[in-house]
Amino acid sequence: MTKADIIDGKAFAARLRESISARVARLEAAHGLTPGLAVVLVGNDPASEVYVRNKARQTREVGMASFEHRLAAETSEAELLALVERLNRDPAVHGILVQLPLPEQISEAAVIGAIDPAKDVDGFHVVNAGLLMTGGEGMVPCTPRGCMMLLRDRLGDLSGLRAIVVGRSNIVGKPMAHLLLREHCTVTVAHSRTRDLAAECRRADILVAAVGRPEMIRGDWIKPGATVIDVGINRVPAPEKGEGKTRLVGDVAFDEALAVAGAITPVPGGVGPMTIATLLDNTLIAACRQIGVDPATLSG
Numbered sequence: 001m002t003k004a005d006i007i008d009g010k011a012f013a014a015r016l017r018e019s020i021s022a023r024v025a026r027l028e029a030a031h032g033l034t035p036g037l038a039v040v041l042v043g044n045d046p047a048s049e050v051y052v053r054n055k056a057r058q059t060r061e062v063g064m065a066s067f068e069h070r071l072a073a074e075t076s077e078a079e080l081l082a083l084v085e086r087l088n089r090d091p092a093v094h095g096i097l098v099q100l101p102l103p104e105q106i107s108e109a110a111v112i113g114a115i116d117p118a119k120d121v122d123g124f125h126v127v128n129a130g131l132l133m134t135g136g137e138g139m140v141p142c143t144p145r146g147c148m149m150l151l152r153d154r155l156g157d158l159s160g161l162r163a164i165v166v167g168r169s170n171i172v173g174k175p176m177a178h179l180l181l182r183e184h185c186t187v188t189v190a191h192s193r194t195r196d197l198a199a200e201c202r203r204a205d206i207l208v209a210a211v212g213r214p215e216m217i218r219g220d221w222i223k224p225g226a227t228v229i230d231v232g233i234n235r236v237p238a239p240e241k242g243e244g245k246t247r248l249v250g251d252v253a254f255d256e257a258l259a260v261a262g263a264i265t266p267v268p269g270g271v272g273p274m275t276i277a278t279l280l281d282n283t284l285i286a287a288c289r290q291i292g293v294d295p296a297t298l299s300g
């Protein structure tokens, strides 16, 4: 039985961070600018705390300025909007990320809509979503951008390949579908109402799983030799590790997929590490554009 290659997202992300560090240093030397990323966390969701801490640490490690804003869980929408306005006007801040989810008294759409699209390093603002859809140059959401980098690295030219995206969220599924379309794939977007999902998946040369359901995609749903990108990060009980222990699994049944796919991203160590690296890259791109520098001129 053939065994799929494992796509090492952790190593790819480490190389990307090295390239970002070098480009940040060149931007500083040539234009005297240090890119700055502001991360806003409202409340104290433990998972969000971990993400925000990691983002801040990695931001500093690549030589950028990190601004952390921690607000109480009972913060009003008006207070958060006032902070966003302040960050929009702050010339030291080139990227703004408001960690989601937000407490229920705050409208996520209102907050995302208030971020200056030029500083929207998440790519969630409707202006950036629209630019992605129409082939313009906006900010591209971090996770799908990371998935595309892994696919391009593995496959080179994606023209004409059949791709399926399982999941239709605004954060991953929909932008992923548009990015694949931009690379000339034939794209299917599947979701919870899709009929015969297994058969749809089996036609795809590229399968991107972004549903948030542990090990839902089975090995016999995968076309032999296909490239599988697993965006899911699900914590499940692991009694074999001991009472009350858990482990992380993706949306794909990894061991089954390994026997069928051509290549697959593991969980953890696949797509996850790419997300923060692409966030930092987006911040660098945003900073360049804000001072009228072509980001491509920084590449060594």
Ligand code: GUN
Binding pocket: 097, 098, 099, 100, 101, 122, 142, 143, 171
């Ligand atoms: N929460 C989980 N993922 C994300 C993300 O990519 N961006 C933001 N802002 N919040 C998140």
